[in-house]
Amino acid sequence: MSLVFDVNRWWPAPLLPRRDGRDLALLFVVAALSLLAGLAAVGALAGHRASQGWQTELTGSATLVVRAQGTETADEAAARAADVVSGVRGVTEARALEAAKAQALIAPWIGPGALPPDLPTPRLVAIELDRKTPASGAAIAAALKAHGVDADVDDHSRWSAQIMRAGAATEGIAAAIFALIVAVLAAVVAYATRQGLAARHDVVEALHLSGATDGYIARLFQARFARSAAQAALAGAVLAAAAAGALKLATAGDAQLTALLPIAWTDLAAVAPFPILGALAAAVTARVTAMAALGARP
Amino acid sequence: MRYGREPEVLKEISFELKRGSFHFLTGPSGSGKSTLLKLIYLAEEASRGRIEIFGQDLALLQRKDRPLMRRRVGVVFQEFRLLDHLSVFDNAALSPRIAGRKPAGYRDDVADLLNWVGLGQRMQAMPQALSGGEKQRLAIARAVINRPDILLADEPTGNVDEAMGQRILRLFLELNRVGATVLIASHDLELVARSGMPVLQLEDGRLAPEPNFAPERTA
Numbered sequence: 001m002s003l004v005f006d007v008n009r010w011w012p013a014p015l016l017p018r019r020d021g022r023d024l025a026l027l028f029v030v031a032a033l034s035l036l037a038g039l040a041a042v043g044a045l046a047g048h049r050a051s052q053g054w055q056t057e058l059t060g061s062a063t064l065v066v067r068a069q070g071t072e073t074a075d076e077a078a079a080r081a082a083d084v085v086s087g088v089r090g091v092t093e094a095r096a097l098e099a100a101k102a103q104a105l106i107a108p109w110i111g112p113g114a115l116p117p118d119l120p121t122p123r124l125v126a127i128e129l130d131r132k133t134p135a136s137g138a139a140i141a142a143a144l145k146a147h148g149v150d151a152d153v154d155d156h157s158r159w160s161a162q163i164m165r166a167g168a169a170t171e172g173i174a175a176a177i178f179a180l181i182v183a184v185l186a187a188v189v190a191y192a193t194r195q196g197l198a199a200r201h202d203v204v205e206a207l208h209l210s211g212a213t214d215g216y217i218a219r220l221f222q223a224r225f226a227r228s229a230a231q232a233a234l235a236g237a238v239l240a241a242a243a244a245g246a247l248k249l250a251t252a253g254d255a256q257l258t259a260l261l262p263i264a265w266t267d268l269a270a271v272a273p274f275p276i277l278g279a280l281a282a283a284v285t286a287r288v289t290a291m292a293a294l295g296a297r298p
Numbered sequence: 299m300r301y302g303r304e305p306e307v308l309k310e311i312s313f314e315l316k317r318g319s320f321h322f323l324t325g326p327s328g329s330g331k332s333t334l335l336k337l338i339y340l341a342e343e344a345s346r347g348r349i350e351i352f353g354q355d356l357a358l359l360q361r362k363d364r365p366l367m368r369r370r371v372g373v374v375f376q377e378f379r380l381l382d383h384l385s386v387f388d389n390a391a392l393s394p395r396i397a398g399r400k401p402a403g404y405r406d407d408v409a410d411l412l413n414w415v416g417l418g419q420r421m422q423a424m425p426q427a428l429s430g431g432e433k434q435r436l437a438i439a440r441a442v443i444n445r446p447d448i449l450l451a452d453e454p455t456g457n458v459d460e461a462m463g464q465r466i467l468r469l470f471l472e473l474n475r476v477g478a479t480v481l482i483a484s485h486d487l488e489l490v491a492r493s494g495m496p497v498l499q500l501e502d503g504r505l506a507p508e509p510n511f512a513p514e515r516t517a
């Protein structure tokens with residue numbers, strides 16, 4: 001390597017000093033925020049998928065609680081109800097559950113084996129609805145009434161509404177967390193910019209007196225913080241994706257956990273724009289802060 | 299001119315520097331020399347009175363136009379104000395760079411100027427490695443690289459030997475010859491006298507009459 005200075009190969013050096021300890025602290029905070037935002041985003045996507053799945057299951061089925069009338073046995077009443085419902089438009093299948101299955105469903109409330117054999121328990125009919133044009137609970141009830149079947153229709157709409165509310169709440173909370181993280185990022189960058197302007201007062205002064213505009217100086221800080229935020233956000237996003245991926249692998253064998261948090265591999269792509277978003281938020285904040293601070297100078 | 303509630307640093311001052319003139323600004327420490335220069339290079343705003351540069355009233359100058367005005371004013375600061383993280387070459391190249399010129403358009407000028415002020419062998423050095431005299435010369439190179447219309451210098455020969463002082467003075471005279479208006483604040487009365495140039499003398503914040511040097515003044 002030649003030590004002779006070649007003027008023709010000279011290229012301007014960065015006008016702001018290299019990063020120091022303050023910048024490293026900012027990198028750490030932005031990376032942590034990116035990690036949290038990434039987990040929130042993946043969690044929101046998985047939560048949305050879970051609620052959608054539950055809702056689809058609920059709206060795709062209904063249940064009848066059938067009571068026997070007159071000399072009719074409970075099994076006969078259930079079979080007749082299944083027949084009636086099978087003919088309703090929008091019902092793909094209606095199947096009377098055996099007594100043992102019906103008792104198994106209420107076992108969690110009264111305990112196994114605690115049900116007297118002569119207790120007249122109602123029979124259940126499981127109904128599968130057409131996913132595209134499902135029969136309404138009212139239509140099914142009307143058909144049953146017309147055929148003199150004493151039954152209650154549970155079209156799961158009560159649970160469906162609750163799940164929809166829970167899903168919307170989950171998405172709202174995730175959006176609020178995301179907005180909070182962006183606000184914290186902006187506050188941190190604004191603070192760092194003010195600190196940077198104060199710490200590099202000599203540089204700012206020299207640039208100003210050499211004819212640099214406020215915009216020129218602000219651009220230096222804008223570019224510095226945008227680059228730092230992009231790098232830190234990338235690190236945080238990679239960590240978030242790795243954590244979410246590890247969670248998916250860890251819960252792969254557990255059906256209940258997978259149903260609660262059904263993370264898809266494609267969800268991990270949600271963190272992909274974080275470096276750009278982080279850089280953008282940092283650039284805008286740094287510019288606004290720097291312009292305001294520089295504007296107070298003579 | 300006053301800072302906060304302090305007594306006025308400069309008062310009842312009225313003078314005009316003709317385009318292409320060369321003046322020294324003298325006076326004891328605390329007489330207001332540096333403050334007067336700061337007002338001209340727009341580092342301070344006058345608390346009262348009126349300052350015109352290039353026919354422009356500074357009080358009416360919009361903020362967006364101040365950088366363009368500053369680019370026409372070269373300043374050699376007493377404390378140099380070099381950027382320690384930039385090399386000698388980068389420091390000297392600061393003004394054309396800020397003005398938005400392409401490196402290929404000014405790097406030869408920077409190299410020539412650094413050679414002229416005796417820093418041709420120190421172009422890659424960092425300011426911390428320079429002596430006081432070298433820093434002074436670098437500060438001068440940075441101030442004159444853009445061929446300013448006004449060159450202000452605050453004690454520019456304070457850290458150099460007599461020979462370099464003479465050389466720096468010749469540089470200022472040369473810049474003045476090609477059209478720059480020069481105002482140099484200096485304690486070096488011998489240098490001032492030897493130059494034969496007119497003098498503005500400050501005493502206790504006021505411009506003192508100095509018949510020996512006959513400065514150009516307006517009423």
